[in-house]
Amino acid sequence: MKVSHRWLAGMFPDGQVERLDAAELARGLTLLGLAVDEVRPALAGVEGVVLGKVLAAGPHPDADRLTLCTVTAGDGERQVVCGAPNVEVGAIYGYATPGARLPGDRVIERAEIRGVVSEGMLCSAPELGLDALGGAEGIWRVPGVDDSDLGRDLAEALEMDDRILDVDVPSNRADVLCHLGVAREVQWLAGARLARQDATVLESGAPAAGRVGVEVADAAGCARYLGRLIEGVTVGPSPAWMQIRLLALGMRPVNNVVDTTNYVMLECGQPLHAFDFDRLAGGRIEVRAAEEGEEFVTLDGKKRSLEAGMTLICDAERPVAIGGVMGGLDSEVGDATTTVFLEGAWFEPERIARTARALGLVSEASTRFARGVDPEVVEWAIDRAAALIVRTAGGTVAPGRVVAEPRPRPPRERIELRLERLAALVGRGIPAEEATAALTSLGFDVDVGTEGRLGATVPSWRFDVGLEVDLVEEVARLTGYDRVPLSPLPAPPVAPPRDPRQVGMDRAAAAARAAAFDEARTSSFVSADVLGGTYPVDRMVEIRNPISKAERFLRPFVFTPLSMAVAHNRRRGAGRVKLFEAGHAFVRSESGEVEERRVLALAASGRREPVHWSRDEEPVYDFWDLKGDVEDLVEGSTGFRPRFAPSDRAWLHPGRQAAVLDGEGREIGFCGEVHPRLSERWGLEGRLQVAELDLEPLVAELPPVVFVEFSREPEAERDLALVVPDGTPSAEVVAAIESDPPAHLAGIEVFDRYSGRQVPEGRYSLGVRLAFRAARTLTDEEIDRGIERLIARLQAERRWTLRGEEATGR
Amino acid sequence: MARIDELGDRLTALREEVRGRLADASTPEAVEEIRVQVLGKKGELTGEAKAIGGLPPEERPAAGQLVNRIKDAIEAEVEAAAGRAAESALAGRLAAEAVDVTLPGRRRGLGTRHPLTIVTDELLEIFRRMGFTVATGPEVEDAWHNFEALNIPEGHPAREEMDTIYLATGDRLLRTHTSPVQIRVMESGPPPVRVVVPGRVFRNDTPDASHSPCFHQIEGLWVDEGISMAHLKWALTEFVHQFYGPDVGVRFRPSYFQFTEPSAELDIECQVCRGAGCRACKRTGWMELLGCGMVHPAVLEAVDLDPERWTGFAWGMGVERIAMNKYGIPDIRLFFENDLRFLRPFAGR
Secondary structure (H helix, E strand, C coil): CEEEHHHHHHCCCCCCCCCCCHHHHHHHHHHCCCEEEEEEECCCCCEEEEEEEEEEEEEECCEEEEEEEEEECCCCEEEEEECCCCCCCCCEEEEEEEEEEECCCEECCCEEECCEEECCEECCCHHHCCHHHCCCCCCCECCCCCHHHCCCEHHHHCCCCCEEEEEECCCCCHHHCCHHHHHHHHHHHHCCCCCCCCCCCCECCCCHHHCCEEEECCCCCEEEEEEEEEECCCCCCCCHHHHHHHHHCCCCCCCHHHHHHHHHHHHHCCCEEEEEHHHCHHHEEEEEECCCCCEEEECCCCEEECCCCCEEEECCCCEEEECCCEEECCCCCCCCCCCEEEEEEEECHHHHHHHHHHHCCCCHHHHHHHHCCCCCCHHHHHHHHHHHHHHHHCCEECCCCEEECCCCCCCCCEEEEEHHHHHHHHCCCCCHHHHHHHHHHCCCEEEECCCCEEEEECCCCCCCCCCHHHHHHHHHHHHCHHHCCCCCCCCCCCCCCCCHHHHHHHHHHHHHHHCCCEECCCCCEECCCCCCCCCCHHHCCEECCCCCCCCCEECCCCHHHHHHHHHHHHHCCCCEEEEEEEEEEEEECCCCCEEEEEEEEEEEEEECCCCCCCCCCCCECCHHHHHHHHHHHHHHHHCCCCEEEECCCCCEEEEEEEEEECCCCCEEEEEEEECHHHHHHCCCCCCCEEEEECCHHHHCCCCCCCCCCCCCCCCEEEEEEEEEECCCCHHHHHHHHHHCCCCCEEEEEEEEEECCCCCCCCEEEEEEEEEECCCCCCCHHHHHHHHHHHHHHHHHHHCCEECCCHHHHC | CCHHHHHHHHHHHHHHHHHHHHHHCCCHHHHHHHHHHHHCCCCHHHHHHHHHHHCCHHHHHHHHHHHHHHHHHHHHHHHHHHHHHHHHHHHHHHHHCCCCCCCCCCCCCCCCCCHHHHHHHHHHHHHHHCCCEECCCCCEECHHHHCHHHCCCCCCHHHHHCCCEEECCCCCEECCCCCHHHHHHHHHCCCCEEEEEEEEEECCCCCECCECCEEEEEEEEEEEECCCHHHHHHHHHHHHHHHHCCCCCEEEEEEEECCEEEEEEEEEECCCCCCCCCCCCCCCCEEEEEEEEEECHHHHHHCCCCCCCEEEEEEEEEHHHHHHHHHCCCCCCHHHHCCHHHHHHHCCC
16 A cells, blocks of 8 residues: 555644654554555656746747747746747746756756757656656646746645655555555554544535435445536546646546546545446446346456356446446546546445456455445545545536445444453553553544443444454554563473474484485475376376466375476586485375375485596496485484385386385385486486385384394304396395204395306306304304205205306206 | 634624625515525524534533624614514505595585575574474365464455465365464364474465465464463564574564464564665665464464463464575575585585
């Protein structure tokens, strides 16, 4: 809401507000809860331009297109050369005297033009920064001034030297969307009483009621509808001061009638509409609800299709306006208008909000109706506008208002404020007198209630106030938040422990960082084909009103946007990218429920390790690196070593992926190389490894650690190279050994894998290192005996042999 | 000349000669070679010792003593020479092994924390020390928790202003703020309630330098008997002083939120100009930091708490804005782009 400092000051006739400078006022309003975002000059700077009248005009002796003007600013005559084609003798213009400053840092000097001295310049509207008021092709005749104004400073005469405060009005304070509303708050700041403008109408002629009838059929949409008739008006530009004030407040001047309705709206918050009465058929107004699909051409010339429930203003034959939102093209006030029908109404806020939104017609008027207008201001507003129209456009006002009021006005509520409650919420005792003064300045009628209570009757414009706590807020903000003391919190003696899930996820994140993964935060939104069609769309969670049409799903996996971030970095030349993210992933279950999980995702591509001068080659981060990182991460945050099982996720490389399992064999996630077709789609050259782990349930409760006595004897080791058929998983080999282990076996580690000329076709060799340990020193013989038994068993059960022995074994 | 004297002369000469040879022997191998040549089974001194047998019996004891004395002396010198040679061999090896220590070390690489995590952790830690615990909640919410329970009824204009993102099917939505977690926490048990809530929130905003459809908030709630605005002012002033420094100016100015009343914005002294007024603070000297207020009675009633008995305060703040401010980050989209050149400078934080 833009507020004119001059306008506001004018509402306080004793000058208390004029004396407050705009910055001070801005600070005061901000501390009352009406934040002033900006204070700026109303219009671009104009200095040294006065009102001057052209007394005579004649041709320049040496130039066809120039006019030699004799100009007076009330103090003698001066010669000015003018290049405009529209000089009128007797007209008053903005006269830039030598030394004058115009917008754009332009300085006007005394100059000689084709041999003739020119004492300054006559200005066009754009030269004065008033582009909206006239074109650049001619000088601008200042409207609404006369000979008594000659010599007056133009900026002052037109009130251009105003300052505009941009007030951020809280959404509950519809009453502040006008100068009157801001002035009510200023009363408290300035310790002054505002004086309401006079709205007395001089009426003459036949009563309006005999000429026009008003009926409201749609009481749900329109609580009251008032009209006034003004005859004999001359439509034309409104006075310059009014145009300039509207312009500075962000509204475009139209003509004296329309400008006046807008002016009164900015003054008191009541939107008004002016019809050309001669175009209203039958001299009748009916307010009714629109029918679904009904069509109407609005002021802007567009044909609109209406919805049921929108409110229509109709004459005897057809709709003439969409109530509270926009008038119609046919009944608009124009140059030919002589009789004006002025409308002032109260429309249902929610309906106006819906209508304006549906039609895309959000305007100053519809915004005010939608947020709520003071139900008691309409009479004043319509009278004030009628009186102002007579002043700016002439004419006479027909006696009386025509009124239809199907709904009673809301009663003014009386709310009790307990001083004890006030003190308890604010944290300081506020005396009854202080609270009374604050509420009174805002327009509340305060009475002394029962013991310790104040009764406050709410003014009609404060329909946001309905509870005791609303009064608490009013008193607290007016008496100043800065006067509320600081009281330390009654803290618990011992702060409660952190949630173990959070502690655990922090541990997991630390483990990921220790494995050189950088933390990322990626978008929650993905496209339907993010996984290249390998994931069913009906299992993804769709958004009704997405930011971008493409990305209208919630990420079913965090690794997908994370992979994009990896690709982004790779494309920008990063040689080694490892990213992780702990975030929410969303899928729809088969029954349609949204399942939301907090997961930890990894994505990595590029070199395995940072570049180092000592290495001849730079191995690429591959599945084994990923699997190792996953093992470290899971064990580092849950204490158990994960297991892995083959899996068949369509978005992963069919031969390089695994399900990650917990100690009990439950799936906790997956890891693998992204399917090359998919990583290519994501703009990534080379291999991409990803993992996604559902860690949160696991990190919260770790199994207890119990000390187990261990042997202090050194371990004995034996390496075996077992030749097994291709396709035998190493885990199967290990499991086969463990199923009936040799005595004192303490551990098995796979250390080598070989296939090639030294083993037969269709077989490969797996090197396993067996560790033996006991409470005493083991002899070579007993270990060897156990191994011999093992080899014999594997040979018998599985037909596995030792490498180098297969030739003789066959 | 007695034969024993001849022997003595020879042995002295041998000793001198060996001493000279040892002085030239620079490697342990050369010293060992000399030892074998002199003291070995076929060595020079061993030969002399054998020759004692050819002496007259009366000279033999003295000759034996002489040989032993010389042998001890030579042995001592061989040992010393061996020590010297080993020393110099080691020194030589170490010298040969010297490296250019300015060449890069073999690093594994560091993983960095995301700046939003750094700031979130820092903020949460301050509130934890003040007795708050951390609570979290779902990002997909229902209208009850996100709106109704927070005193934003159906059709209220505040719902429009929130630019809510809705799911295509059902009536669920992406939470527009972390406040629904307030409701969830109060539903889960009786006061006192003291929680801080970090989390991701969503608005249907077109991304630009200061808007992102997902961003992060930290919300706080303290409900107990006898809580007033004075407690709110203390807690949040204390927080500002902990995070920004004890001298930073703070002001509370009235504001409006559906779920608090009285409501306030907390402004801090502009961190760019220190309150003098600059472009960043629109010449006001103040920067908006967070919104706060006393929990609205309707919110307490929504979770069946009697507002006559229980009162409390709540606040909410945007993590991105605080982080942008703290690190001088000009564009909110940088947080979600995850360019390593953006992330890496946060190593070790």
